[in-house]
Amino acid sequence: MTIQEKRNERLGAKMVKAMQHRHFDAYYCATAREAKAKVNELIPDGSSVTWGGTMTIRDMGIPQMLRERETLEVWDRDAVETAEEKQEIYLRAFTADFYLSSANAISEDGVIVNIDGNGNRVAAITWGPKHVIFVVGMNKVAQDMEAALKRARSTASPINAARFDIQTPCQLDGQCHNCNSPQSICNYIHFLRNNNKQGRIIVILVGENLGY
Numbered sequence: 402m403t404i405q406e407k408r409n410e411r412l413g414a415k416m417v418k419a420m421q422h423r424h425f426d427a428y429y430c431a432t433a434r435e436a437k438a439k440v441n442e443l444i445p446d447g448s449s450v451t452w453g454g455t456m457t458i459r460d461m462g463i464p465q466m467l468r469e470r471e472t473l474e475v476w477d478r479d480a481v482e483t484a485e486e487k488q489e490i491y492l493r494a495f496t497a498d499f500y501l502s503s504a505n506a507i508s509e510d511g512v513i514v515n516i517d518g519n520g521n522r523v524a525a526i527t528w529g530p531k532h533v534i535f536v537v538g539m540n541k542v543a544q545d546m547e548a549a550l551k552r553a554r555s556t557a558s559p560i561n562a563a564r565f566d567i568q569t570p571c572q573l574d575g576q577c578h579n580c581n582s583p584q585s586i587c588n589y590i591h592f593l594r595n596n597n598k599q600g601r602i603i604v605i606l607v608g609e610n611l612g613y
């Protein structure tokens with residue numbers, strides 16, 4: 402085990418306890434492979450499942466894994482083309498048994514930060530789906546809530562803006578300019594700090610770099 406892996410495991414164990422204190426179900430997996438198996442195990446046959454915009458979930462091959470399970474009802478936002486079809490899936494997501502997401506940042510004491518342009522992801526995280534599973538690489542961990550917000554705004558958002566190739570000031574120099582552009586992907590800033598429906602919020606921390 403490398404020093405980095407050891408550090409992730411120790412911090413991950415501490416964070417699992419911090420998240421349990423917030424009434425989240427929490428797990429630490431050393432590898433993306435283990436985390437993928439955990440997601441599969443947590444979703445029972447017969448469930449409906451969908452996901453928000455997330456590179457982590459896609460890079461791990463989770464949509465493909467779910468599509469191959471014929472017992473699941475998969476509402477695949479990536480398999481539709483028109484804006485109307487996407488909107489239909491965004492709305493159905495509120496009734497899903499499982500909603501999958503990553504996070505733009507997470508504090509060492511377990512507060513999850515996400516920033517959205519459309520708001521469909523943070524809306525579904527807040528209310529609707531019976532369960533929300535977050536899969537979060539340890540590269541998203543920041544020391545405290547303020548640092549997590551800073552990471553989400555100054556690292557994740559400019560990279561996501563570049564990913565979508567939208568015309569925002571951060572495209573020019575990679576820095577957030579706190580813009581009010583109509584194209585801004587930073588319209589909704591969401592903190593998940595506690596859970597009042599036991600078993601709804603599930604977090605899988607992964608001891609690898611995943612997403613941005």
Ligand code: SF4
Nearest residue numbers: 558571577578580587
């Ligand atoms: S410049 Fe605008 S779009 Fe880019 S990260 Fe900052 S607020 Fe978001």
